[in-house]
Amino acid sequence: MIVETNALSYDYGSGEKIQFPDLKVAAGEKIALVGASGSGKSTFLNLLSGVLPIQSGSIRLLGHSYNDLSPLRLDKIRADHIGVIFQSLNLIPYLTGFENAVLGLEFSKTRRAKIDDVTYQTYSLGHQLGLMPDILEKRPNKLSVGQQQRVAVIRALLGSPELILADEPTSALDPAATKEFMSELNSSVEASAQAIIVVSHNPEIIPWFDRVVRIGRE
Ligand code: ADP
Numbered sequence: 001m002i003v004e005t006n007a008l009s010y011d012y013g014s015g016e017k018i019q020f021p022d023l024k025v026a027a028g029e030k031i032a033l034v035g036a037s038g039s040g041k042s043t044f045l046n047l048l049s050g051v052l053p054i055q056s057g058s059i060r061l062l063g064h065s066y067n068d069l070s071p072l073r074l075d076k077i078r079a080d081h082i083g084v085i086f087q088s089l090n091l092i093p094y095l096t097g098f099e100n101a102v103l104g105l106e107f108s109k110t111r112r113a114k115i116d117d118v119t120y121q122t123y124s125l126g127h128q129l130g131l132m133p134d135i136l137e138k139r140p141n142k143l144s145v146g147q148q149q150r151v152a153v154i155r156a157l158l159g160s161p162e163l164i165l166a167d168e169p170t171s172a173l174d175p176a177a178t179k180e181f182m183s184e185l186n187s188s189v190e191a192s193a194q195a196i197i198v199v200s201h202n203p204e205i206i207p208w209f210d211r212v213v214r215i216g217r218e
């Protein structure tokens with residue numbers, strides 16, 4: 001298993017506990033995580049990516065239990081094995097698209113070691129995602145939202161982490177662009193057998209996935 005959760009729940013302190021379904025994701029599996037707004041989709045991804053601490057229940061990533069890891073070890077494991085596409089893309093404004101794209105590699109020797117030629121690999125992923133080379137030379141404020149999203153995708157995919165987490169990556173795109181984006185994302189993760197969990201409340205993207213996991217009451 002790439003990732004496995006058990007009896008996971010989270011309470012922000014408002015007294016209402018969010019309960020998450022038990023999840024098992026195998027290598028290369030594509031999961032759509034759906035649920036109403038406020039049902040806890042982003043909270044779930046933040047628990048998986050280690051942004052939020054585990055309060056109750058457990059998560060295992062490639063056999064490592066988050067509950068047993070020190071914060072430092074957890075950071076390292078997550079940098080090596082998880083690529084995250086945040087809802088607010090988190091691109092750094094003073095870096096070019098290329099510099100943003102390769103950022104994940106600076107925090108993981110494991111991911112860096114999987115790539116011979118970083119420049120070639122970055123432009124090649126850009127090409128697969130429909131980004132012209134000159135786009136990668138520009139800073140985020142000179143790019144469209146769709147182009148920024150693709151830079152965030154390259155950053156998550158480079159060095160082939162086993163698990164990709166994406167929080168509503170198509171929320172700013174129109175239906176045609178959504179379809180194109182999902183198809184590109186799909187072929188990129190399939191090429192490297194990466195598992196992916198994509199949060200969305202857009203039913204149009206569901207056909208791209210192996211399995212749908214629902215959070216909360218629909
Ligand atoms: P979704 O991504 O499905 O829209 P979230 O995971 O963002 O849902 O939120 C789940 C619930 O937790 C919501 O009721 C939301 O208001 C609450 N929540 C989210 N983030 C915080 C926070 N930082 N502090 C307090 N409550 C929060």
Ligand code: MG
Pocket residue numbers: 041042043167
């Ligand atoms: Mg959310």
